[in-house]
Structures are given as structure tokens and as C-alpha cells.
Amino acid sequence: MPEVTQLSPQLALLDVFFPGFSVLSTAIYKYSKIDLNLYFPVLLFLGVLIFASQYINTWAWEMMDSHLMSTADVRIDDEMYNMLMAWIANQQFAKRSRRFVANTNLNSRMWFLWRDYDEDGVEDEAVIDFDESGNAVSTGGRGKKEKKVQFTPSFGTHYFWYKRRLLIFRRQQDTRQTSWGPVSEREEISVSCFGRNPTILKDLLDDCRQDFLKNDVNRTIIYRGGLKSGTSEVAWTRCVSRVSRPFSTVVLDESVKQSLLDDMRDYLHPYTRRWYSNRGIPYRRGYLLYGPPGTGKSSLSFAIAGYFKLKIYIVSLNSLAMNEENLGQLFSELPKQCVVLLEDIDTAGLTHTRKTPAEPEEEAKPLVTVVPGGSTTTNPANPPTPPPSGGRISLSALLNILDGVASQEGRVLIMTTNHLEKLDEALIRPGRVDMTIKFDLANTQMITTIFRSIFATLEGDIPPTAKPLPTIRVPSSSLSKTEISLRAIEDEKRKAEEEAEFLALKKREEEKVAKLGEEFAALIPTMTFSPAEIQGFLLKWKRQPEMAVKEAPAWVEKTKKFKRLNGGQTPPSRHVPPSTPPHLLSVSDLPGKLIWEWQAAVQESKVAPPASVAITLRFDTLSMTLAQRKYTSTADMV
Numbered sequence: 001m002p003e004v005t006q007l008s009p010q011l012a013l014l015d016v017f018f019p020g021f022s023v024l025s026t027a028i029y030k031y032s033k034i035d036l037n038l039y040f041p042v043l044l045f046l047g048v049l050i051f052a053s054q055y056i057n058t059w060a061w062e063m064m065d066s067h068l069m070s071t072a073d074v075r076i077d078d079e080m081y082n083m084l085m086a087w088i089a090n091q092q093f094a095k096r097s098r099r100f101v102a103n104t105n106l107n108s109r110m111w112f113l114w115r116d117y118d119e120d121g122v123e124d125e126a127v128i129d130f131d132e133s134g135n136a137v138s139t140g141g142r143g144k145k146e147k148k149v150q151f152t153p154s155f156g157t158h159y160f161w162y163k164r165r166l167l168i169f170r171r172q173q174d175t176r177q178t179s180w181g182p183v184s185e186r187e188e189i190s191v192s193c194f195g196r197n198p199t200i201l202k203d204l205l206d207d208c209r210q211d212f213l214k215n216d217v218n219r220t221i222i223y224r225g226g227l228k229s230g231t232s233e234v235a236w237t238r239c240v241s242r243v244s245r246p247f248s249t250v251v252l253d254e255s256v257k258q259s260l261l262d263d264m265r266d267y268l269h270p271y272t273r274r275w276y277s278n279r280g281i282p283y284r285r286g287y288l289l290y291g292p293p294g295t296g297k298s299s300l301s302f303a304i305a306g307y308f309k310l311k312i313y314i315v316s317l318n319s320l321a322m323n324e325e326n327l328g329q330l331f332s333e334l335p336k337q338c339v340v341l342l343e344d345i346d347t348a349g350l351t352h353t354r355k356t357p358a359e360p361e362e363e364a365k366p367l368v369t370v371v372p373g374g375s376t377t378t379n380p381a382n383p384p385t386p387p388p389s390g391g392r393i394s395l396s397a398l399l400n401i402l403d404g405v406a407s408q409e410g411r412v413l414i415m416t417t418n419h420l421e422k423l424d425e426a427l428i429r430p431g432r433v434d435m436t437i438k439f440d441l442a443n444t445q446m447i448t449t450i451f452r453s454i455f456a457t458l459e460g461d462i463p464p465t466a467k468p469l470p471t472i473r474v475p476s477s478s479l480s481k482t483e484i485s486l487r488a489i490e491d492e493k494r495k496a497e498e499e500a501e502f503l504a505l506k507k508r509e510e511e512k513v514a515k516l517g518e519e520f521a522a523l524i525p526t527m528t529f530s531p532a533e534i535q536g537f538l539l540k541w542k543r544q545p546e547m548a549v550k551e552a553p554a555w556v557e558k559t560k561k562f563k564r565l566n567g568g569q570t571p572p573s574r575h576v577p578p579s580t581p582p583h584l585l586s587v588s589d590l591p592g593k594l595i596w597e598w599q600a601a602v603q604e605s606k607v608a609p610p611a612s613v614a615i616t617l618r619f620d621t622l623s624m625t626l627a628q629r630k631y632t633s634t635a636d637m638v
């Protein structure tokens with residue numbers, strides 16, 4: 001009998017497969033006198049079998065996967081990812097999952113989790129109550145909605161039934177991606193079914209899409225073009241969906257609005273595409289909206305997209321990521337029908353003008369200029385001046401992208417600018433810009449309309465003077481049938497009375513508001529303030545129209561004085577007190593033009609970078625380039 005305390009070669013071999021086996025066998029021998037050496041062949045066979053089964057298992061799965069199963073891989077940077085995940089999050093198997101991902105983070109790429117939220121992250125129709133002293137009270141109870149926590153199954157393989165078929169949802173860590181991408185984005189997802197026919201998977205993905213799109217009814221979906229996070233590639237990313245702005249809420253001359261609507265309706269008509277292609281004309285339409293800041297150019301762009309149920313794609317030419325290649329890539333990925341919005345095109349810093357003596361002047365004029373009153377003219381009066389230099393996209397590259405082969409046919413291009421005269425003529429020639437719409441500061445009629453729209457009593461508004469009706473009543477369970485039907489009649493009657501009372505109140509309010517609106521308009525000088533300025537002032541008194549009228553003269557004086565002293569600048573809506581810490585911007589945050597200015601300023605001040613230097617950039621420079629960041633005051637950059 002061999003001494004088992006001395007490790008036999010057989011046991012040493014088993015130790016390889018089962019670490020610690022020799023210790024176990026010694027202990028067994030010591031206490032039960034069973035010599036495992038005698039069972040060595042059996043144990044070895046079992047060991048090899050278990051060892052091999054791991055590989056066999058994987059191999060068998062792989063074989064089955066590639067020959068007997070169908071799989072749909074879903075790319076995480078595709079909208080389908082959001083559609084599938086939104087569907088999965090609502091399935092029972094995901095709700096029952098014991099290991100899951102919980103998410104409330106609005107900055108997450110997985111915006112499907114917060115798609116019903118508005119930009120501020122609060123669900124639509126969220127209600128916040130205030131106690132008697134005016135403090136906001138915690139949510140809960142009647143119709144309260146907060147940021148929801150959503151759960152999706154964590155990494156692994158999950159089985160579920162769909163239309164009586166067993167499907168497999170796999171979520172895996174993507175090991176191929178570079179390590180600098182956010183952790184939440186390093187993953188791959190797929191859905192598989194048994195069998196070689198993938199129809200069920202296509203049905204599922206189609207269902208996910210339909211479900212997802214149901215929520216987009218009456219909403220304008222906004223995409224922004226930029227770098228995919230963690231990569232150097234550009235893509236359109238859905239950033240928010242807003243309840244569509246009714247076209248009627250944009251205060252603009254009715255004839256102008258009508259011309260725009262008619263033009264777009266005609267362009268988007270199904271037969272128009274054929275009409276264009278029969279004649280070899282590129283099927284594209286361009287609009288240029290110009291006018292002072294805050295006069296409604298962006299509002300009109302969003303409203304028109306909502307009106308025609310088109311998605312809106314916004315791209316900022318000022319973005320650091322935006323070079324010719326990236327912009328071309330974005331334009332080539334546009335869907336067939338959409339609105340592309342290029343805002344503040346004059347600040348894009350196109351590197352040079354394309355205007356050459358060889359180009360005849362007439363060719364460079366917009367086709368139609370619509371001005372309030374409905375009259376149409378042909379071209380802006382001011383001669384173009386070269387655009388500012390310093391941008392990464394040259395004008396000719398932009399023009400090639402706008403009407404080159406890569407540019408999707410069927411899109412509606414809207415460009416906005418505060419300075420029509422700064423645009424190169426080539427950019428606004430017919431074919432690129434087919435209609436130009438002028439926006440103006442508010443005239444008397446616009447002021448009255450803005451006043452009325454702010455103070456109108458609309459559906460869902462609580463009229464300031466309305467008194468709540470009594471609601472204490474006996475529960476219907478303790479009433480007889482006759483009493484219940486009597487109560488129903490009573491309810492109907494009360495409802496009719498309530499409605500009549502509301503209508504009477506609404507009429508009285510409307511008459512009062514109309515009268516006050518005229519008084520207000522008489523106090524505001526015409527063509528002096530933008531609709532945004534007037535709206536900003538009125539919002540301060542949104543429940544007190546009388547106060548708005550009373551305070552108007554003082555506001556007019558104050559605002560005019562501020563503008564006089566600040567070269568026409570509008571006072572910031574919120575003054576930043578001097579004690580407020582400076583906005584800290586890293587140099588890489590700044591657009592190219594500002595980096596250049598910063599470097600020039602450093603050179604001029606003879607302070608060698610990277611020494612800590614404080615440079616104050618004047619608001620008017622920043623306001624143009626950092627408008628999207630909502631910097632409203634002088635920003636100190638350290």
C-alpha cells in the first residue's frame with residue numbers, strides 16, 4: 001500500500017485538474033482509510049471530462065449559434081439600440097431580472113430612459129406644489145411624476161418569450177473598444193432565436209420601433225451633429241424631443257407665414273420629387289431667416305419642422321469637431337426628408353469667400369425675399385463683406401457639401417443669421433437659398449399679439465380669479481341606485497355650469513387682456529425691442545397684466561438706456577453680481593477663433609503660456625461664439 005501522504009504521480013496529475021485534491025485524498029485516507037489511488041482511472045476520466053466539457057460547451061454553442069440560430073446585432077450608436085432597450089425595459093423578464101442596470105442619469109447616452117422628459121429632465125406635465133409660505137413641497141400624490149428609475153438586464157444572457165418563440169437577449173461588455181470610452185458605452189447587444197429563419201427577429205425589432213415612435217407623435221425630434229462619445233467619428237445624436245410648437249405661436253406677419261407654409265407644402269408634396277427628377281433639378285430647398293437676435297428665427301424653424309412632422313438636425317459650424325470631412329459625413333447621413341438647421345451662419349468663420357470677379361453679381365442673389373406685408377424683393381441691399389476668418393471649414397467646401405452629391409436630396413435647409421450683409425453671395429444664391437425671410441423688431445401689432453398670447457386664458461391654465469368648486473361628497477358605495485343616477489344628473493348639470501362659468505370668465509379675461517394689450521402696445525416704442533425682449537419683460541408679470549402695463553414705461557426707459565450705453569446690447573436677463581466666481585473655461589473649450597484670439601492676447605501681453613494668465617474677453621465676442629453655452633455676461637478666463 002503506498003503511503004498517500006507522499007504524493008503519488010497519479011495524484012500529482014489529478015492535482016493539476018483539481019487543485020487541492022492531494023490534500024483532500026490524504027484527509028480521506030486518514031479518517032476513512034479509503035485510498036483514492038485505487039480509483040485513479042475513474043477520477044482521471046471524470047477530471048478530463050469536466051475539463052473538456054467547458055470547451056465542448058463553448059464549441060457546441062458556437063456551432064449552434066452559427067449554424068442553427070439567427071442573430072440580430074444592434075449597434076449601440078444606432079437609434080435601434082434605444083428602441084430595443086426601451087422595449088426590453090418594459091418586459092417582464094427585464095423587470096424580474098435579479099441583476100440589472102438602474103439608471104436615472106440624464107447625461108447617460110441611454111436617453112431612451114429619459115425620452116419622455118423635457119430638456120430639464122422633468123417629465124412633461126410634472127406638477128410641483130407649493131405650501132402656504134411659497135415653498136415647493138415634495139412630490140407624490142396626484143399626478144406627480146419625477147425622474148423615473150428604469151431597469152434593464154445587466155451583462156449576460158437572458159431568455160424571454162416573444163410571440164410564443166424563445167428568444168435570447170445578450171448584453172456583453174465590448175472588449176474591442178478602446179479603454180477611454182465611457183464604461184456605459186462599452187457594450188454589445190444582440191437578440192437571437194433558434195432556427196435559421198430570422199423573420200421573428202425582424203418582427204421584434206419592427207415592434208420595438210413602432211412602440212418607440214408612438215411616443216413621438218406631436219413631438220419635434222431634435223438631433224445634433226457631433227463627435228460620437230469616446231471616438232473621433234461624427235454622427236447625428238438624438239438629443240431631445242419637444243412638444244411641437246404650434247405654428248400660430250410664432251408672431252410674424254401672416255402673409256410671410258403663409259408664403260413659407262405654401263412653399264414648403266408644395267416642396268414636400270409626393271409628386272414634387274418626381275417633378276424635380278424629371279427635369280434633372282436637385283430636389284432640395286433652402287431658406288434663409290435673417291434679422292436681429294430674439295426675433296423668432298429659431299422658433300419658426302422648430303415650429304415649421306413640427307408642423308410638417310419633420311425631424312430637425314442641428315449642426316454647429318463653430319464646433320471644434322466640425323471640419324470639411326466631418327460635415328460631409330453628417331450631411332451624407334441625413335434621412336430623406338428632414339429639416340437641417342445651420343444657426344448663426346455668419347459666425348461660422350468660413351475661411352474664405354468664394355466671390356471672384358468672374359462670378360456675375362446677379363447669379364448670387366436669393367430668389368425671393370419675403371418681408372412683412374407679403375411683398376417680395378430680390379436681393380438684400382447691402383453688399384456682402386468677407387466673412388470672418390479663422391474657421392475650419394472653407395466656404396467652397398461648405399457649398400460643395402450643401403449641394404454636392406453626398407448631400408441628401410429631400411432635405412430642407414434652414415440657415416439663420418443676424419447679419420445678412422456678412423454672408424457671401426454664393427451661399428445665398430438661388431438653389432441654395434430659395435426663400436429669404438426677414439425678421440424684424442416688434443411693431444405695434446406684434447407687441448399686442450405677444451401681450452395677448454402671454455395673458456390669454458388657455459386650456460389647462462388656471463384663471464387667476466377662478467374659485468375651486470366644493471368636492472366633499474358621500475362615497476357612491478353608500479348610495480342607492482336612484483341616488484347614484486340623481487348624482488350623475490347633478491354632476492352633468494354642474495359640469496355644464498362650470499363650463500359656462502369658465503367661458504364667461506374667459507370672455508371677460510379676453511376683453512380685459514385685449515384692452516390692456518392695446519394700452520401696453522401704446523407704451524412700447526415700435527421697432528425698438530425684439531419679441532424676445534418683450535416676452536422676457538412680460539414673463540415677469542405673467543399673472544398680473546395690469547402690473548405689466550404699469551411697469552412698462554420704467555422698463556422701456558431702463559432698457560433703452562442700457563442699450564445706449566452698451567452699443568445696442570440687450571441687458572442680460574440675469575445680472576451676474578461682481579462677487580460671482582468667474583466662469584472657468586479651459587482653452588480647449590473654445591472655438592478656433594477664440595483660441596486664436598487668446599493666443600494673440602497672450603502674445604500681446606508678453607506673458608508666456610503656460611503661466612497662469614487671466615484674460616477677460618468682452619461679452620460681444622463671447623456672445624457670438626458661446627451663445628449655445630448661454631454665457632450671458634462678461635466671462636473671465638483663467
Ligand SMILES: Nc1ncnc2c1ncn2[C@@H]1O[C@H](COP(=O)(O)OP(=O)(O)OP(=O)(O)O)[C@@H](O)[C@H]1O
Pocket residue numbers: 249250251252291292293294295296297298299300416417418439530531532533535
Ligand atoms: N416672432 C416671435 N414670435 C414668438 N415668439 C418669439 C418671437 N421672437 C422671439 N420669440 C421668443 O423669444 C425667444 C427667442 O426666440 P428665438 O430663439 O426664436 O430668436 P432668434 O431670432 O432665433 O434669436 P437668435 O438670432 O439670437 O438666435 C423664444 O422664447 C421665443 O418664444
